[in-house]
Amino acid sequence: MTGFLTVLRRELRIALRRKGDALNVLVFFVVVASLFPLGVGPEPNQLRAMAAGVAWIAALLAALLSLARLFAADYADGTLEQMLVAPQPLAAVVLAKICAHWLLTGLPLALVAPLIGLQYGLPADALCVLLVSLLVGTPVLSLLGAAGAALTLGVRGGGALLGLLVLPLFVPVLVFGAGAVTASLIGINPAAHLSLLGAFLAVSLLVGPWASCAALRVALD
Amino acid sequence: MTGFLTVLRRELRIALRRKGDALNVLVFFVVVASLFPLGVGPEPNQLRAMAAGVAWIAALLAALLSLARLFAADYADGTLEQMLVAPQPLAAVVLAKICAHWLLTGLPLALVAPLIGLQYGLPADALCVLLVSLLVGTPVLSLLGAAGAALTLGVRGGGALLGLLVLPLFVPVLVFGAGAVTASLIGINPAAHLSLLGAFLAVSLLVGPWASCAALRVALD
Amino acid sequence: MLETSALACERGGLRLFSDLGFSVAPGGLLRVRGANGSGKTTLLRALAGLTRPAAGAVRWRGEPIGDGYRGEMLFLGHAPAIKDELSVLENLEFSASLAELKNSDCKIALQQMGISRLADLPARYLSQGQRKRAALARLALSAAVPLWLLDEPFAALDDEAIIGVSALCATHLAAGGMLVLTSHQDVPISCATTRDIELQ
Amino acid sequence: MLETSALACERGGLRLFSDLGFSVAPGGLLRVRGANGSGKTTLLRALAGLTRPAAGAVRWRGEPIGDGYRGEMLFLGHAPAIKDELSVLENLEFSASLAELKNSDCKIALQQMGISRLADLPARYLSQGQRKRAALARLALSAAVPLWLLDEPFAALDDEAIIGVSALCATHLAAGGMLVLTSHQDVPISCATTRDIELQ
Amino acid sequence: MNSELFRLAAPQAFFPVAGKMLPWFSFLAGALALAGLYVAFFVAPTDATQGEAYRIIFIHVPAAWMSMFIYVMMAGWAGFGLAMNTRLSGMMSSALAPTGAMFTFIALWTGALWGKPTWGTYWAWDARMTSELVLLFLYLGFIALKGAIQDPARADRAGAILALVGVVNVPIIYFSVQWWNTLHQGASVSLTRAPSMAAVMLLGMLLMALAAWMYSIAVALARLRRIILERERDAEWAKLQRSTA
Numbered sequence A, B: 001m002t003g004f005l006t007v008l009r010r011e012l013r014i015a016l017r018r019k020g021d022a023l024n025v026l027v028f029f030v031v032v033a034s035l036f037p038l039g040v041g042p043e044p045n046q047l048r049a050m051a052a053g054v055a056w057i058a059a060l061l062a063a064l065l066s067l068a069r070l071f072a073a074d075y076a077d078g079t080l081e082q083m084l085v086a087p088q089p090l091a092a093v094v095l096a097k098i099c100a101h102w103l104l105t106g107l108p109l110a111l112v113a114p115l116i117g118l119q120y121g122l123p124a125d126a127l128c129v130l131l132v133s134l135l136v137g138t139p140v141l142s143l144l145g146a147a148g149a150a151l152t153l154g155v156r157g158g159g160a161l162l163g164l165l166v167l168p169l170f171v172p173v174l175v176f177g178a179g180a181v182t183a184s185l186i187g188i189n190p191a192a193h194l195s196l197l198g199a200f201l202a203v204s205l206l207v208g209p210w211a212s213c214a215a216l217r218v219a220l221d
Numbered sequence C, D: 001m002l003e004t005s006a007l008a009c010e011r012g013g014l015r016l017f018s019d020l021g022f023s024v025a026p027g028g029l030l031r032v033r034g035a036n037g038s039g040k041t042t043l044l045r046a047l048a049g050l051t052r053p054a055a056g057a058v059r060w061r062g063e064p065i066g067d068g069y070r071g072e073m074l075f076l077g078h079a080p081a082i083k084d085e086l087s088v089l090e091n092l093e094f095s096a097s098l099a100e101l102k103n104s105d106c107k108i109a110l111q112q113m114g115i116s117r118l119a120d121l122p123a124r125y126l127s128q129g130q131r132k133r134a135a136l137a138r139l140a141l142s143a144a145v146p147l148w149l150l151d152e153p154f155a156a157l158d159d160e161a162i163i164g165v166s167a168l169c170a171t172h173l174a175a176g177g178m179l180v181l182t183s184h185q186d187v188p189i190s191c192a193t194t195r196d197i198e199l200q
Numbered sequence E: 001m002n003s004e005l006f007r008l009a010a011p012q013a014f015f016p017v018a019g020k021m022l023p024w025f026s027f028l029a030g031a032l033a034l035a036g037l038y039v040a041f042f043v044a045p046t047d048a049t050q051g052e053a054y055r056i057i058f059i060h061v062p063a064a065w066m067s068m069f070i071y072v073m074m075a076g077w078a079g080f081g082l083a084m085n086t087r088l089s090g091m092m093s094s095a096l097a098p099t100g101a102m103f104t105f106i107a108l109w110t111g112a113l114w115g116k117p118t119w120g121t122y123w124a125w126d127a128r129m130t131s132e133l134v135l136l137f138l139y140l141g142f143i144a145l146k147g148a149i150q151d152p153a154r155a156d157r158a159g160a161i162l163a164l165v166g167v168v169n170v171p172i173i174y175f176s177v178q179w180w181n182t183l184h185q186g187a188s189v190s191l192t193r194a195p196s197m198a199a200v201m202l203l204g205m206l207l208m209a210l211a212a213w214m215y216s217i218a219v220a221l222a223r224l225r226r227i228i229l230e231r232e233r234d235a236e237w238a239k240l241q242r243s244t245a
């Protein structure tokens, strides 16, 4: 537990120092969201139909792009080595890094998404569904993504490989996440979609940290 | 000229070794492009109207996200220092890095965009305009982006700052680039938009490398 | 008590060393010597449990090394594990609490390494040697950790710092600690039970 | 002929040294000494034209340093400027052609540094010392470059490599070259006109 | 003459001069603004087609002019500092930036407010509006970049590069209405009015523009004094200055 808190605190502190990275997601999101009307044209119906897709694609891209660097800096400067030889269990450390990643990408995105949805003209209940779907779905991106990042650490062609590994796992999350919002827009109960997302989350909570730990040990061998 | 070729060859070779980075853009593009119909629904008219916007936004994001690392690796491992003390003119080196960036992000994107446009149901002449607008517009992203990347090198909060510096310069490119395609879709001659893009390119060819060089010297002081 | 038996390591299919057997007893210093690329770092990483040996085993108190071992060992490799964004003190505090060492002594440790003036400076601005000193400050906190594995601890240090680090090592050995180190420089640590191994 | 007059440098608002005046004539060796963080690296970077001095000037052949200077100077800093993705040979070839040196001699240079066996290995796999050797291989190509500025060239090298690098330096000096270096270790370069400056 | 100028370029020498000039410019700014507002609201008649809304012009146009003019000044100082390595130039550009950003914001805001009654929309991506918006971001980027770099000398040089890059945008703003046929029109207002009214309007606009000018100078001088004290805090004269203040 100390290990978890120590690492979490440090990750957040570094993010705060850099500011860039934390703000980056928001900048990114606002860019994606506000550029779409620019590129696509500002018809209200079209925008409403797009809102969930835009939010979810932004979440997916933000995750994908920040994951490549999840372990890279710690790997390069020797911190990861220290984490492996530390008496603290590696799982706690990895979980803390995953948590930090979610707090810095998934959570801000989820919280900002309703604002964007509002601008795109989503009704209140759809906004709620959007928020819930992102809150349940984005941790899956961090959890499974971390495993992918650990597996491709220090591997030649890591970037594309990471995409190849995790995208197939992410697409269902996107489809069900955006699907939930679309369902609520056309008056269908989104619970089915959301519970599917929940099941995904449960599975990835089991699989993600374990796979990440194992992969990190291999990467540093 | 040797400096230019040397650096260009090296950049491309590293990219080839990593593969990741070059492929990443395509993966990224295909994700953005093919996920949108999922989020928006497959109405042909709507898709047709979106195609140019999607392609241009993908180009803008790809540029923005890869720019943050344009000089970072060379800065960290001392290569940039060597480039500054080398007898080769720094401008040639910087131009080569900008070229490589465009060859690895802008060009593949421009070449793939018509395929996506085809899937989105764009007519042949709009496809042409899309291709031309991307070919003319994406170098602007690399040129001005490089200046931003150099200015924020090693600066606290670099990532978000880079966004703040370059996005305002990118937005006009997006607006006029996507505007050209929309114009040709509704039967207006897109030449006005394209010539605006061309003017932008000319200005940024003058400004971008100069500012990058000056900023790199400041960053390494 | 650290022991190896018939230890062998490989890198990229290349056997670096094999059939290495030695033991380090309390108060003992083991110096690993050898040319560049002879496998010193690899050996130390194997002793730390980071690299899996191709053959043989590392034993600690008679048992193959496992989870409990990690709390009794300090490994400092080539990479200083220092984050540019954090201040020198924050860096030390983090590595101390990751290693379950006492956080409260961090300032004293920095003082011992002669960098207390830099405690609040972001590590980005440190000079090469100051960075190394910041990494080595952990030694001053680790008196209670029995086994130290140090990879090139003296590189980039000036004479004063070398003397400081050597003194820390000597104290540790005198108190019954164990020390394995690699160094291309001469090591000014006085210790009764010094052993060298040479890799080629 | 390299000269400085009343040179002063600052870092983060802190004056590191000031009023430094010295000159290095052909065949001359200047050793910059000082504790960790005393400003040796900063001085070398100022001599290379990377850092703008807070006061004073650096002159080369009597002129303030400018574009022409860059072709007559070799600067090797702490960072090795080596890309993990490229092989050792490719790395050397790149830095040679960036510095307008003869590409054809690269293999010989690697041989002189004792790493010709590693020519095709991606630099990611090099040991610390091998990486340093790969960076220093440029010295073997730079006999015609009159001024060498070397920051800690001997760190991480084993004895054999130190001797090799010293020999290269001595040859360079004997042929009328100039050399400014920093080192915390003793420098085994024999040269008639050696000068030391000490920064505090 | 030349040496006198260079003496003034030292922050220490400029500090008291700025202090003496400050009250004069402040007074002028206030007086001119009062006169301009009087003309704008009480002398200028109601417009036949736009009603009272057109009075926005008395703020919009001077603000738009100043937004561009200040940027050029800022870039000029920055470029001069980059070339001549004078410390005061960098401080001058820092002092100007927030005022410029403010005027840009006012121009955008009043323009948007004005757009609703005249064009039926607050915003359109026409060339002038886009480029004016870019100008705002250039100001903000300049301020943020300078704030993010700790070392003042480096911050000045990095900021100068950005300012010089951005100066390209100013002619684009100014000539956009001529180069591209867009929504925003040039000086078409005077055509719909009798000559005497145009003269009154011109007078009001001129007064307001002069007021904005004086205001900018006064604020920039005040800000400059603060920056000088901050940057030179270790110098003896600055310590003395602070203890007396």
Ligand code: HEM
Binding pocket: E057, E060, E061, E064, E065, E107, E108, E109, E110, E111, E112, E113, E114, E115, E116, E118, E119, E122, E128, E129, E130, E132, E133, E173, E174, E184, E185, E186, E187, E188, E189
């Ligand atoms: C947000 C939107 C707007 C922006 C960014 C904007 C920007 C500018 C700028 C930069 C100028 C000064 C350039 C020059 O002197 O040629 C200007 C002048 C002017 N603007 Fe706007 N404007 C906006 C909206 C409007 C609207 C809605 C109107 C009224 C229909 C308007 C009427 C004028 C007029 C009459 C001038 C003076 C032109 C002259 O005599 O030179 N503007 N505007």
Ligand SMILES: Nc1ncnc2c1ncn2[C@@H]1O[C@H](COP(=O)(O)OP(=O)(O)OP(=O)(O)O)[C@@H](O)[C@H]1O
Binding pocket: C011, C012, C013, C014, C016, C034, C035, C036, C037, C038, C039, C040, C041, C042, C043, D118, D121, D125, D126, D127, D128, D129, D130, D156, D158
């Ligand atoms: N994939 C690989 N293929 C071939 N050789 C490899 C590979 N990975 C590592 N090596 C070699 O393994 C050795 C690793 O040595 P190590 O880092 O342990 O050396 P060291 O004794 O610590 O050297 P130094 O004194 O330079 O620090 C090096 O010779 C390196 O070239």
Ligand SMILES: Nc1ncnc2c1ncn2[C@@H]1O[C@H](COP(=O)(O)OP(=O)(O)OP(=O)(O)O)[C@@H](O)[C@H]1O
Binding pocket: C118, C121, C125, C126, C127, C128, C129, C130, C156, C158, D011, D012, D013, D014, D016, D034, D035, D036, D037, D038, D039, D040, D041, D042, D043
């Ligand atoms: N922003 C800053 N604020 C305060 N001090 C700084 C800042 N940047 C650099 N320094 C200090 O400037 C000095 C830089 O020294 P430099 O790197 O030249 O030392 P060096 O003599 O090469 O040391 P070493 O032997 O460790 O390599 C260090 O003392 C460092 O702490």
Ligand SMILES: [Mg+2]
Binding pocket: C040, C041, C042, C078, C151, D127, D128, D129
């Ligand atoms: Mg080693």
Ligand SMILES: [Mg+2]
Binding pocket: C127, C128, C129, D040, D041, D042, D078, D151
């Ligand atoms: Mg140094």
